[in-house]
Amino acid sequence: MLLRIEDIDSPRIKAGAADQIRDDLTWLGLDWDGEPIVQSQRLSLYETALRRLQEQELVYPCSCTRSDVAQAASAPHAGQEGPAYPGTCSHRTVADAANLADRPFAWRIRVRDLPDFTDLYRGLVKPDPAARGDIVVWKSAGSPAYQLAVVVDDADMGVTEVIRGDDLIPSTPRQLLLYKALELTPPRFGHVPLVVGPDGRRLAKRHGDTRLAALREAGVRPEALVGLLAWSCGWIPRPTPVNPPELLRLYRLEAIPRNPFKLTPELLRSIGYGS
Ligand SMILES: [Zn+2]
Secondary structure (H helix, E strand, C coil): CCCEECCCCCHHCCCCCCHHHHHHHHHCCCCCCCCCCCCHHHHHHHHHHHHHHHHHCCCECCCCCHHHHHHHHHCCCCCCCCCCCCCCCCCCCHHHHHHHHHCEEEEEECCCCCCCCCCCEEEECCCCCHHCCHHHHEECCCCCCCHHHHHHHHHCCCEEEEEEEEEHCCHHHHHHHHHHHHHCCEEEEEEECCEEEECCCCHHHHCCCHHHHHHHHCCCCHHHHHHHHHHHHCCCCCCCCCCCCHHHHCHHHHHHHCCCEEEEHHHHCCCCCCC
């Protein structure tokens, strides 16, 4: 298990957040191999990847604003990255960037066919046709987009399996496209259901403070929380306290229930959180 601090989305970065993450994971009983990788210290790697895409003319400079894209998109889809890009700037070549020096522009990769993939948990996944559209790989602010940075990092770190929430399924075909363009070996992906609130919506502030730090401050025992989560994955018959190493022999991706796990106030009370 590797730990990576993704800290290049600068407006959203809070001071001390990385230390908090390390503390919380350690409290929970997790550890990781080697030193954590910190994205903000690796910008030259991402720049090299962008150059490789430019050399192949796979990317072009896009000077559209967010509202330009929203207006021009004929069929807006409220995906996590907004409407599919309609291709307004796709006639441009890499060399055209020199003429745009006076205004901000991003780099987009040309997306023709998005690949299918075999998910470790869900089996064959076909890309959502609505997810087509050329995606940003380099932001106009001068930093790599999430999709490019994670592909470069996962390959560089030797990641072989990625287990993540199924809200990221639309990202996977795009990332596979980038692996191919950069001639890198992709990991295998497993997308599992999310933890949701009692209303079925993804767990968020509206459901109360469920940050690890808040549970910890309230005196919740880490083994109780790990036990609750292990039970939610179908690895133990009841939500009883357990330490992460005990779960190594019980871990089975396919045992995880198909429906999202509803974290209710009753369950939180059962581990000593809330009244
Ligand atoms: Zn554009």
